[in-house]
Amino acid sequence: MIHRTTIKAYQVGLVFENGKLNTVLEEGKHWVLGSKEVQVFEMKQSFVAPVEIKLLLQNEKLASMLEVVEIADGEIAFYFVNGIFKEVLVTGRYAFWKGYMENTFIKANIQKVAITEAIPVTILENMKVRSFIRKFIVASNDTGLLFVNGEFLNELKAGTHYFWNNTITIDVKTVDRRQQQLEIGGQELLTKDKAGLRINFFVSYKVVNIMKAVVENKEYEKQLYVAMQLALRAFVSTFTLDELLAKKETIGETILEETKTAMTHLGLSVVAAGIKDIILPGDMKEIMNQVLVAEKKAQANSIMRREETAATRSLLNTAKLMEENEMLWKLKEMEYVEKITEKIGEITISGSGNIMGQLKEIFVK
Structure with missing residues (x-):
């Protein structure tokens, strides 16, 4: 066939x-x-x-x-x-x-972690490739730490990073390198004179050693919180309420100095710290208000007494001068006559006699 x-x-x-x-x-x-x-x-x-x-x-x-x-x-x-x-x-x-x-081909060994082959990013983002790729993004203000099978491998700069998707465990931890603020609020504390109060405290800090902060320490932010909390409690307990209120502006600097070593071990640099609010209980607030009112009244009374003393001293000096100088006495009389006439709207004359003589007797002795 x-x-x-x-x-x-x-x-x-x-x-x-x-x-x-x-x-x-x-x-x-x-x-x-x-x-x-x-x-x-x-x-x-x-x-x-x-x-x-x-x-x-x-x-x-x-x-x-x-x-x-x-x-x-x-x-x-x-x-x-x-x-x-x-x-x-x-x-x-x-x-x-x-x-x-x-036909061209790019072979790749996907049993390793890093993608060392010259593969364009557009290919790595292709839908057909995504199942073979692990993608991590490190923000512009962050630094990333690459952990492979639980062990630190190296730092990652800001940008997009691709790794092969295989049985190897990969984890990327990112740390913000910008200045941050930690609030330590609602701290119930006792002063040296057993006055109860509540303090809101703040700390501004930066991560300066990412290895110490993330690799050598666990949850560095919680450790920072506890260190500042303990330092604040120790500081407050050594002063009376009045002393504490007087030192309010310098508390932050003192606490920073006391926690400096601990911050170095955490890989942190504390930029600033301070008290935002000191909140007194209701009864303590009422007592403080009463004390304040009493102080202000005492100050007002003192000022009034000083003014009265000054006025009396001035009158005494004037009287002595007038006693020693007859002309000054006459001038003072004329001054008072002038003030009296300013208050008089009109004068009504009744009876008879020398009018000018009567006026002279009224105003000039």
């Missing part, structure tokens, strides 16, 4: 006899004898072997027409067609036709 088959451009025909590759047919018309089977393959597609590819490659002509890529365990390959990414190839053997398209 003879039959004819036509192989078009960019097609390849494989002739099988009893399941074994017999002949490779290229473009053109061919006569096939006997009960041989012809399978036609498109060169624009990857070659999917109908039988074990190792057996097919024993045919030298077919082997010269195919590009074979083997992907070992723990590897993947990025497959590009004419320079454009097409897909990810996992473990296995793949064959691609030569000549029709330019």
Whole structure:
């Protein structure tokens, strides 16, 4: 039995006899004898072997027409067609036709942590690749610490970092390097004279040694909170309420000095600290208000007494001068007459006599 088959451009025909590759047919018309089977393959597609590819490659002509890529365990390959990414190839053997398209590959060992292969970021962000990648973002004001299987490996700068997605445990801890503020609020404290009060305290700090803060210490912010809390309690207990209120502005500096060593061990630099509020209980507040009112009244009485004393002393001096100087006495009389006349609206004269003489007797003695 003879039959004819036509192989078009960019097609390849494989002739099988009893399941074994017999002949490779290229473009053109061919006569096939006997009960041989012809399978036609498109060169624009990857070659999917109908039988074990190792057996097919024993045919030298077919082997010269195919590009074979083997992907070992723990590897993947990025497959590009004419320079454009097409897909990810996992473990296995793949064959691609030569000549029709330019096939390129980037093999990668995904059993390690870092991506050392020259793979563009746009490829790493491709949906087909995401399952093979772990992605971590370190913000612009942060520093990242890379831990592999629980052990610190290295620091990561701000930016996007990619790692292979495998059985290796990867963790990235980020630390903000900007100045931050920690509130230590509602501290119920007793002064030296047993006065109960509540203090709201604040601390401004920066992480200056990220290794000490994160690697050598656990939860450095909680440790900072406790250190400042204890220092504040110790400070308040050594002063009476009045002394504490007088030292309110300098408490922060004192506490900073006392906790300086502890902050160094935590890898922190405390920029500022201070009291935001001192809140007294209701009864204590009422007593303080009474004391304040009493002090103000005493101050007012003292001022009034000083003014009265000054006025009396001034009158006494004036009297002495007038006693010693008759002219000054007359001038003072005229001054008072002038003040009296300013208050008089009109004068009504009754009776008879010398009017001018009467006025002189009224105003001038």
